[in-house]
Amino acid sequence: MGKQTGTGEAWQQELRARGYRLTPQRQRVLEAVGVLGHATPEAISEQVGDGVNLSTVYRSLELLEDLGLVRHTHLNHGSPSYSVAGSADHVHLVCRDCEAVLEVGAELLQPLVATIADEQGFSVDVGHVALFGRCAACANR
Amino acid sequence: MGKQTGTGEAWQQELRARGYRLTPQRQRVLEAVGVLGHATPEAISEQVGDGVNLSTVYRSLELLEDLGLVRHTHLNHGSPSYSVAGSADHVHLVCRDCEAVLEVGAELLQPLVATIADEQGFSVDVGHVALFGRCAACANR
């Protein structure tokens, strides 16, 4: 399940098919997002080190998101949080007090999603849902 | 269900009890949020007109949120969206394509919320949930 650094991964071909180029910066940004789980552009920039300019991080994230390789949500206050799209779908549980982020399987959403599709014709993107509230630890305080 | 502009509303007493003051700016900001449903700080600033400085809008929103009178989420890309906390709980359905925001009753979340509380001890804040996806109109295109 590790990410092969081989030559012919599907997304690389997709990327080139669209006329884009495969650069080391883009690979490093994608890898950093994978390592961090979910992270802000700034955190990603730190992860990749000083070899990649912050502007490039932003531009890479935009491209990678357009390719469907990463996604972003707004987990806490200001900054967007990016994560790899390929990983198993899950729901984020963000604690308002301690800022911890728990996860639960997205299969819990199935009934809800089905109902919404049925009533509104709206297809929910299950890949990245964030729910806010208070975690068990903070509730006991 | 209208908002009385009477003298002794509960939140006003709460506010004073905490040592804060009831100013016309704060009343106008709260009223604007109610009128707009959900709005960014800038939109709120326009709604209240030029009688209230943008800085004051930010400071008022922070205070009102601290009092539990308004809440904020991130519906679309950059800016936070504020809404009154007292209104009926509902789930936002944000279309990624046309940016429309639909709503469905929060009672649909009950089973999900119950399961999460059971498994993780995490109490979800049902008041303001946003789900992203594609609306019926955009799906048919």
Next chain:
DNA sequence: TTAACTGCAAAAGTTTTGCAGGTCG
């Protein structure tokens, strides 16, 4: 070779902060 990409720096946009004067209580 050449069109795309990166780094740098400046610009644009958003949110916060310091302070002098105004006002609620």
Next chain:
DNA sequence: CGACCTGCAAAACTTTTGCAGTTAA
């Protein structure tokens, strides 16, 4: 009257953009 608030302007941040040099293909 006194502490809290507001408006204004500047500061601090975040994200975007223009350009010249660099590089993947």
